[in-house]
Every structure is written in structure tokens, then in C-alpha cells.
Amino acid sequence: MATVTGSASLLLCLMTISFVAAAAATPSPSKKSEDHGKTLSLTLYQHETINKTAYMVVDGVAGAGVSQTTTPFGTIYVFRDNLTVHADRASAVAGVAEGSSVTTSLDGLLSLSAAKITLDHRGRRGSVSVLGGTHNTKPADHPVVGGTGDFAYALGYVRTSPVDLRGSTVTYKMELSLYWPPYAQYAPTP
Template identity: 35%
Template sequence: MAKISSISFIILLSIALCVVACKVPKGYTSDKFQIFWQDRLNVTDFILILGLTNIGTGITPVSGPYGTMIVFDDPVTVTPDFNSKVIGSIRGTGSVCKLDGLSTCWAFTIRLTEGKYKGTLTFSSEIDPTKKDVAPISGGTGDFLFAQGFASSTPVDIRTTNTTYSVDLNVFWPPFE
């Protein structure tokens, strides 16, 4: 009985801490909005180091051999259509970090140059590009100075070397003058 009570207490404490931690602090600006990442293999992103070709998958638009390293500088648009208005870019590097070739450790920045906000959001996370995944925001500049929050990326079209991801941003940041 004591064991069940202890487990219940730990679960309730965890839920309470999450509710407190997930609340946007008073005085902070917060917003939710969507952008689209237009990823173009061998056009705006390139393989720097080809990983272990005998482990994991072959090279596809969303996976590569274990250890493969890429860099990218891709456009960000307002709709899933590659020809829609460009409002910024997503730049960074990634390394395939799982033997199956489907998870990549990323360090990247979303730079918004058009629209309601201008500035950067910085991310560092392990992401599976074949399904919906979440990355924490670790800071920002411009309108997003010291931003926090997260981004959910969802593949829209990953069938070709021209892949598109929907990126839902959930951002909050402190007031600065």
C-alpha cells in the first residue's frame, strides 16, 4: 500500500511541476504560428560526410547511413508550396545519430526576415524527420530575444528530394526595452 501511495505522490508531483513549468510567465509575450521548411537535397542542403554505408539505411530524402553529416540553408515559406512567399531561412547542421538512419541530432536556427516578427530562434535536438517530432527553443535574437518554447515539425511531403515540413512554433519571450 505504501508503495502505491509513493508512486501516486510522484505522479501527482510530476503533473503539478509540468503545469507550473508550462505556464507562460506574467509579462512575457507569447505567440503560436506556422511556417513551412522547404528542404532541397543537393540544392540547399549537402552531405559533408557520408556515414557507415553498411549500417542503417541508404541515402533517402529523410535518412542516411549512421554518422552521415549534413549542412543546410533552406527557405522558410508561408504555405507548403515551394513557390509561396519566402519569409526567412532555416540554417544548421545535422548528424545521423541512430543506427537505423532515421534520427538526426540537429543544431539549427530559424531566421525570420519578413512578416509579423523578425529575428532568430535557435534549436538543438534529436529529431526523426519521418514523423511529427518536437524540438525545444534554446534562445533567440531580434523580436525573439531570449525566447523559449518549442517547435513541432511534421512532414508534409517526403517522397522526393524536395521535402516540405510544417513547423508549428509555440514561443514566449521576456519583455525588453
């Protein structure tokens, strides 16, 4: 009986040690920032000029008129805007944002947007695709719904915020927060 109890104690002790060792080897959410290959935070600036890099292809039917920040309800526009590393349009180009938006509010400030963000920056090449609601004068979060190249399997979101809404070219700050497996499950929900 003592042999069985001693064997059971030894087995229990070994199981406890292997459980503790496995728990220590499993990455926790707090360690994700230490592994540079699994997360990426990147800030770029989008520059959009009506009738140069963005075009209205369907005029809206009601609500607000056309301005730097508003379009009538139902307006569809397409864009292909440069992304730069600084808010200055003359700074280095790191990629492009291309897609379309449909104005979905009568005040002309909200749109449903689908975009592909193609990057060649900091040694990373590929694209992320986003789909979500955009507010023209306030920050908006867009979930990442796909990726290619170095961004394959990435999850996360892209936050856009207005920087300069005056003049013929408007500028938005674009903050990408990307997470790859196994850290994707710890991606914060904006």
C-alpha cells in the same frame, strides 16, 4: 484593548485587500493568450532539396542507405532551406532555416540537429536557435535555446512534421511556439 483590537482588525482587513488586489493584477497562465506581446504561435514550411539546399558533408559508416528519408549512421549534413508561409514552394518566403544534423540511429531515421531559424515575417525580425532530436518521418519537438532581435529572451519549442517526403524536395511543417517573460514559465513542455 479595544483600540488595539480595532487597529489590528483594520490592518488585517487592509492586508487582505492589498493581497487580493495584487493577486488580481498578477497575470495567470490562462490570461497569456490575451497578451499578444508575450506569446507567439507561427506555422511555416521548410523546403529541403538534397545537393541544392542540403548537402552531405560526411558519409555515414553503417546502417540504412541514402534515401529521401534516411542516411547512414554518422552522416553529417548541412542545410539552408527557405521557409514559406504555405506548403507550396512558390508561396511567400518568411525566412530561412540553417544548420546541421548528424544521423544518430542505425535505421537512418534519427538525427541530432542544431539550427538557426531566421525570420522576417508579420512585422517581426530576428532568429531563434534550436537543438534537439529529429525524426525524419514523424513529428519532432526541438527546444528553443536562444534568440535574437524580436525573439530575444524567448523560450519554447519548434515542432517539425513531415508534409511531403516524395520527390527531389521534401517539405516539413514547422510550428513555432514561443513565450517571453513573464509567461515563459508557463510554456508547455511538449
